Amino acid sequence: MMGLPLLARRKARERMRARAPGGLTALVLLVAGLAVPAAQAPPFESAIGPAAIAEAVRLGLSRDAWALDRFHAPYRHLLGGPFLQSLELISEFRRVVLSAERATRAGETMDARSAERVLDPFRGLVTVVVGVRFNPQNTYRSMPRLEAVIYSPAGGTVTPVGQRARPSYLSGPAPPGTPILEGTLEADFQGSALDPPGQLLVGIFLEGKEIERIPVDLAGLR
Numbered sequence: 001m002m003g004l005p006l007l008a009r010r011k012a013r014e015r016m017r018a019r020a021p022g023g024l025t026a027l028v029l030l031v032a033g034l035a036v037p038a039a040q041a042p043p044f045e046s047a048i049g050p051a052a053i054a055e056a057v058r059l060g061l062s063r064d065a066w067a068l069d070r071f072h073a074p075y076r077h078l079l080g081g082p083f084l085q086s087l088e089l090i091s092e093f094r095r096v097v098l099s100a101e102r103a104t105r106a107g108e109t110m111d112a113r114s115a116e117r118v119l120d121p122f123r124g125l126v127t128v129v130v131g132v133r134f135n136p137q138n139t140y141r142s143m144p145r146l147e148a149v150i151y152s153p154a155g156g157t158v159t160p161v162g163q164r165a166r167p168s169y170l171s172g173p174a175p176p177g178t179p180i181l182e183g184t185l186e187a188d189f190q191g192s193a194l195d196p197p198g199q200l201l202v203g204i205f206l207e208g209k210e211i212e213r214i215p216v217d218l219a220g221l222r
Helices: 008-020 022-037 050-060 066-075 090-104 112-122
Strands: 076-078 084-090 124-131 144-149 163-170 180-192 201-204 209-217
Touching: 050 066, 050 090, 050 112, 066 076, 066 084, 066 090, 084 090, 084 209, 090 112, 124 144, 124 201, 144 163, 144 180
Parallel strands: none
Antiparallel strands: 076 084, 084 124, 124 180, 144 201, 163 180, 201 209
16 A cells, blocks of 8 residues: 555555454453453442432432433332232332432422431331222222231241321222222331342232232342
C-alpha cells in the first residue's frame, strides 16, 4: 500500500478491520469478560441501617418508573389461581421505598428520619401479603379466617408474630352484610427466623385448612 495516496491507504486499513470478526477490540472485551466475575446479588437484610434507609428513600423519591418497576418485580408473584391471586413480600428496605413513593404521589417530602419512624413498628419483620378471591358460592358475610406460615428448608415451621386479614369488594366500599368476594392477608414474620439463601414455602390456610404452599426465594432481595 506504499504507493497509494494517504486517503486510499486509510480506507484500505478500514476495510481490513471490517473483515476481521470484531478485531482487537472484541478480543480485549472477551478477555475482560472472562477475567471479571459476574456480580453477585447482595445478601438479604432483615434489618437495615442508616445507609440502606437513605438509599431506599432516594429510590422511592426518584420518580424513575422503570427503576422502581424493576426493583419491585422480584417481590411480587402473580398466582392467578381460583383462590390465591397474588403474593408479595415487604422487607424493611422495600417498606421504605413504598413509603417514599406514597409521599411523592401525595406531593409530600420524606427523609431518613421520617423513614425510620415508618419502620419502627416493623423493625426486623418481613411481611407476606396475599391476595385471595373467594368462591361466590361461599357468600361470606364476614371475613373468614385466613392464616399463613413459612416452612424452612430444614423442615421447621415459622409462625407469624402478627396477622391482619381484611375484605375487599370489586365495586369499592360496601355496607355490612355484603358478600365478600376478595380479601387480603398480611402476615408479619421475624426476618432473623427465615433462611435467606434457601427457598422458603409459604403455606396459606383458610378456616384452618391448608390451601396451598407457595415457593418464595429471598436471594437477591433487600
